Amino acid sequence: MKFSIYRYHSESTEQPYIQAYELADSEIDAGMMLLQALIKLKAQDESLSFRRSCQEGVCGSDAMNINGKNGLACVTRLADLKQPIQLRPLPGMPVIRDLIVDMQPFFKHYNDVKPWLITKDPEPEHEWKQSPEQRAKLDGLYECILCGACTASCPSSWWNPDRFLGPAALLQSARFIIDSRDQATDERLNQLDDAYKLYRCHTIMNCTQVCPKGLNPAKAISKLKHEMLKKKL
């Protein structure tokens, strides 16, 4: 099986280049995932770098651009990929080394939306309660694993990476704005009301197409715009 992988070391003076790799068919099992192949390639060439952790689509560490589409290596079947398998770092993010990108700007936007419950009432003796209907509204929002595949597929994020929050952070913003227990809805919406943070999204839906968890950040962003409309009118 043939691979074509982006190589770069930010501390080296060498320009980025594409390196070809090959894995013998005898090393490939039926149903094998791309990450397993990458681990085998790393055994061949220990300088090849990529992030990984849980290996089952939960930690979100191994997001990369696979044959032109962002996804998680650990949940992408080798058999479904056209050869040579082209692996690139997440687009629009600064590359540290090979397939490893700097996620700091991504997590800065995540922190900007204050992804935690903000309450003004005194803490209840037990827990903050929700009805099953209120809880159901969080489905499709809380499951995000922050892999960055969506944000790195969004042209608005490529063009204005410092000021547009990006689909992942906006999905988190929606998760807390829609949460019945959160009491900072107005502050959260006011924070989003400028030309960049939210309204750079033109609903092209790349984010929804690539999300490895099957979430719909474009729909969450539409919900945010709807909530903004309700608040202002």
Next chain:
Amino acid sequence: MKGFSAWLLQRLTAVYMVVFIPLTFWIILSGMPWDFEAWQNLLNRTTVQLAVLLFVWALLFHAWIGLRDVIIDYLNPIGLRLTALSLVALFLLTHAIWIIKILWLS
């Protein structure tokens, strides 16, 4: 214009244009004589003048928000961005004033 107001105005102007354009075609194509006098009679009515003015302004505001989005997205160097925004604003503003001249001062 901030995020929400621009977003809302773009939609409101779109709704107005979606109503205005077919209505105008319907009026023109429903047996109105196709001569200068008929046009003048139509455009001399204050309601029509106001509706046309509102349409052109809606079109210009809609275009401003759309072009501003394109410029913000694609033109990152601040000098180039401000120049492009100024040129577009000047072009649209000229047309906003010109339509008043066409409707009332010609």
